[in-house]
Amino acid sequence: MLQIENLHVTIGDREVLKGIHLNIEEGETFILFGPNGSGKTTLLMTIMGFAGYTVTSGRIIFKGVDITAMPTYERARLGIGMSFQRPPTIHGLKTRHLVSMCARGREVDVDCMAKGVNFDAFLDRDINAGFSGGEIKRSELLQLMAQNPNLILFDEPESGVDLENMALIGTTARALLDGATNPSPDACMRDLRRRRKTSGLIITHTGHILDYVNADRGQVMYNGVLCCDTRPIRPRDILDHISKFGYKECIRCLN
Amino acid sequence: MSELSQPLVDLNSYAFSGRQSAEVDDLSTLSAESKRELRMVGVDVDAASDRAGTFLQFDHSTVHCNSSRKGVEVLGIKQALRKYDGLPEYFWKGMDPDKDDFTRTAKQEELHGGYFIRTEKGAKVDEPVQTCLFIKGQNVGQNIHNIVVVEEDSEVHIITGCATSHGVTSALHLGISEFYIKKGGKLTFTMVHNWGEEVMVRPRTVGVVEEGGVLQNNYVLLKKVKSVQSYPTIYLNGPGAVARFNSVIVTPAGSHVDTGNRIVMNAPNTRGEIVSRTITTGGTIVARGEIIGDAVPARGHLECKGLILGGGVIHAIPELQGRKPGVELSHEAAVGKIAQEEIEYLMARGLDEDEATSTIVRGFLNVEIMGLPQELRDSIDQTIAELNAGNAM
Numbered sequence: 001m002l003q004i005e006n007l008h009v010t011i012g013d014r015e016v017l018k019g020i021h022l023n024i025e026e027g028e029t030f031i032l033f034g035p036n037g038s039g040k041t042t043l044l045m046t047i048m049g050f051a052g053y054t055v056t057s058g059r060i061i062f063k064g065v066d067i068t069a070m071p072t073y074e075r076a077r078l079g080i081g082m083s084f085q086r087p088p089t090i091h092g093l094k095t096r097h098l099v100s101m102c103a104r105g106r107e108v109d110v111d112c113m114a115k116g117v118n119f120d121a122f123l124d125r126d127i128n129a130g131f132s133g134g135e136i137k138r139s140e141l142l143q144l145m146a147q148n149p150n151l152i153l154f155d156e157p158e159s160g161v162d163l164e165n166m167a168l169i170g171t172t173a174r175a176l177l178d179g180a181t182n183p184s185p186d187a188c189m190r191d192l193r194r195r196r197k198t199s200g201l202i203i204t205h206t207g208h209i210l211d212y213v214n215a216d217r218g219q220v221m222y223n224g225v226l227c228c229d230t231r232p233i234r235p236r237d238i239l240d241h242i243s244k245f246g247y248k249e250c251i252r253c254l255n
Numbered sequence: 256m257s258e259l260s261q262p263l264v265d266l267n268s269y270a271f272s273g274r275q276s277a278e279v280d281d282l283s284t285l286s287a288e289s290k291r292e293l294r295m296v297g298v299d300v301d302a303a304s305d306r307a308g309t310f311l312q313f314d315h316s317t318v319h320c321n322s323s324r325k326g327v328e329v330l331g332i333k334q335a336l337r338k339y340d341g342l343p344e345y346f347w348k349g350m351d352p353d354k355d356d357f358t359r360t361a362k363q364e365e366l367h368g369g370y371f372i373r374t375e376k377g378a379k380v381d382e383p384v385q386t387c388l389f390i391k392g393q394n395v396g397q398n399i400h401n402i403v404v405v406e407e408d409s410e411v412h413i414i415t416g417c418a419t420s421h422g423v424t425s426a427l428h429l430g431i432s433e434f435y436i437k438k439g440g441k442l443t444f445t446m447v448h449n450w451g452e453e454v455m456v457r458p459r460t461v462g463v464v465e466e467g468g469v470l471q472n473n474y475v476l477l478k479k480v481k482s483v484q485s486y487p488t489i490y491l492n493g494p495g496a497v498a499r500f501n502s503v504i505v506t507p508a509g510s511h512v513d514t515g516n517r518i519v520m521n522a523p524n525t526r527g528e529i530v531s532r533t534i535t536t537g538g539t540i541v542a543r544g545e546i547i548g549d550a551v552p553a554r555g556h557l558e559c560k561g562l563i564l565g566g567g568v569i570h571a572i573p574e575l576q577g578r579k580p581g582v583e584l585s586h587e588a589a590v591g592k593i594a595q596e597e598i599e600y601l602m603a604r605g606l607d608e609d610e611a612t613s614t615i616v617r618g619f620l621n622v623e624i625m626g627l628p629q630e631l632r633d634s635i636d637q638t639i640a641e642l643n644a645g646n647a648m
């Protein structure tokens with residue numbers, strides 16, 4: 001689904017990603033760990049193709065297409081969806097309108113989908129205007145549901161989310177990824193489940209999301225490179241390792 | 256000439272007489288072209304049955320005037336002056352004829368028409384009254400006088416479209432408007448301008464709102480015009496009176512628009528709000544606003560937001576004048592550009608740059624909040640879409 005080959009990225013004149021290699025198969029969910037400032041968000045932003053993230057060498061291949069120089073909207077139309085951590089407020093743009101635009105002409109029941117993430121009361125508010133941390137997450141998931149991407153990029157799904165909302169966000173993320181979630185009374189959830197499997201790239205510090213999604217593999221980003229890539233490692237084991245030994249073990253492993 | 260200096264009007268280059276039109280009894284006989292032009296400014300003659308009344312002025316003649324609902328009277332101003340002995344309480348009562356050259360000219364020149372709209376006491380008129388001041392001839396000078404009287408506890412929405420027909424590039428529109436909102440009355444007044452490219456527009460508007468009355472005023476100008484200069488003033492003279500102005504203005508290159516609103520709060524518990532959203536794609540906008548607080552408690556807020564897309568000048572001049580201890584006045588002004596972050600957010604959802612831009616612009620202009628009829632919203636939407644397609648951004 002996604003292949004990243006020797007990706008080097010600079011922001012301004014600073015090299016932030018220093019040779020990333022990453023493969024995510026169809027239906028696979030990949031977990032990215034790593035200390036603050038190591039370049040995780042940068043990787044997601046680069047995959048999405050935002051301005052300011054300059055690829056100096058390497059390639060990004062998605063569904064067999066080299067998207068390294070493709071504009072963001074074409075990547076989105078090709079099937080990459082991203083959940084933003086701090087999305088901008090757009091005044092005068094109703095959440096409902098944005099969600100329906102995400103579907104790009106496909107027939108979607110916005111009200112039904114919004115109920116699924118307990119967000120129906122927000123549909124007539126301007127997008128992101130005064131949304132709390134947990135509300136932003138639900139709004140982003142709702143947009144992704146309408147967008148129906150084949151690869152989901154999710155930056156810290158658990159940040160700023162209370163326990164109850166974590167369960168909602170976790171199950172929704174899982175429904176988006178593989179459809180094997182708890183039965184939901186909502187028809188639109190059933191609709192989600194009928195889809196083929198979706199790939200995921202999720203950044204997490206706490207690992208709470210691992211309680212909900214079936215994560216296949218994980219790696220640690222450290223100072224712009226991915227460590228421990230010699231063999232597939234279960235994300236849980238990485239998390240246990242980091243909590244016992246911290247990230248400094250990764251430096252050792254890199255050498 | 257600096258971008259900010261306003262084009263001057265040479266009164267001698269316009270014909271103030273000689274452009275008479277015959278009455279149009281049956282609106283369905285209007286040409287498809289005229290109907291389309293009227294629809295662009297909110298006047299839908301095919302939907303006339305969904306309107307409480309329709310008034311049309313072509314050049315120097317009132318050609319159609321009708322009210323189909325109880326509770327609201329729609330007359331040509333000349334007819335009203337005859338019927339009501341010169342309207343001594345209203346005609347040139349709110350507006351001082353010596354205010355400036357244009358009011359003096361309006362007073363001296365032959366009066367071509369305009370409307371007199373009056374509600375009955377207590378009447379809630381559900382459908383809007385639609386009116387259009389239309390210029391069909393090149394270099395026509397049009398001299399209009401409108402009077403609106405909203406009697407006690409009544410409500411009405413008036414849509415006034417001002418336009419020139421296709422092919423008319425140059426004209427002068429002088430329009431005096433006087434609004435009288437009595438105790439507990441509510442007037443929603445929506446004005447849409449769609450002028451020819453060399454047209455000069457000098458409206459002069461004044462309103463008086465009595466106790467508990469509400470004026471909600473909407474103004475939409477999206478197309479090129481040589482020059483508009485206007486500064487409607489509303490006096491909140493009764494306790495609890497409210498005035499709200501919402502303006503949406505776009506100036507392409509060659510447009511000069513100097514406009515704003517003034518609210519004078521003369522009574523306790525009054526509120527005034529002025530919100531303008533302006534976009535220039537090459538023209539000049541002077542976005543004014545003034546709230547004067549001369550009674551307490553009184554609250555006023557002024558908001559001028561402008562976007563410069565590609566080129567042009569926006570000069571925001573918000574003014575506040577507190578004249579009593581205890582008044583609460585505030586303003587917010589910003590002139591900037593579309594945030595790249597917002598464009599990227601929408602592009603990440605699959606919108607291309609043009610779609611993202613027009614979505615943001617539509618949200619910024621926020622015409623939604625004006626509560627306009629569907630056909631008018633559609634026509635405004637279309638204009639915004641064309642604005643973007645023209646790649647002015």
Ligand SMILES: Nc1ncnc2c1ncn2[C@@H]1O[C@H](COP(=O)(O)OP(=O)(O)OP(=O)(O)O)[C@@H](O)[C@H]1O
Binds near residue numbers: 040041
């Ligand atoms: N717009 C920017 N301008 C300058 N430096 C930037 C910019 N964005 C990111 N960086 C820098 O790039 C490095 C990687 O940042 P990035 O946001 O990718 O880290 P991260 O791994 O997501 O960290 P965190 O866990 O704190 O979210 C940091 O040193 C950061 O300061």
Ligand SMILES: [Mg+2]
Binds near residue numbers: 041042
């Ligand atoms: Mg980050």
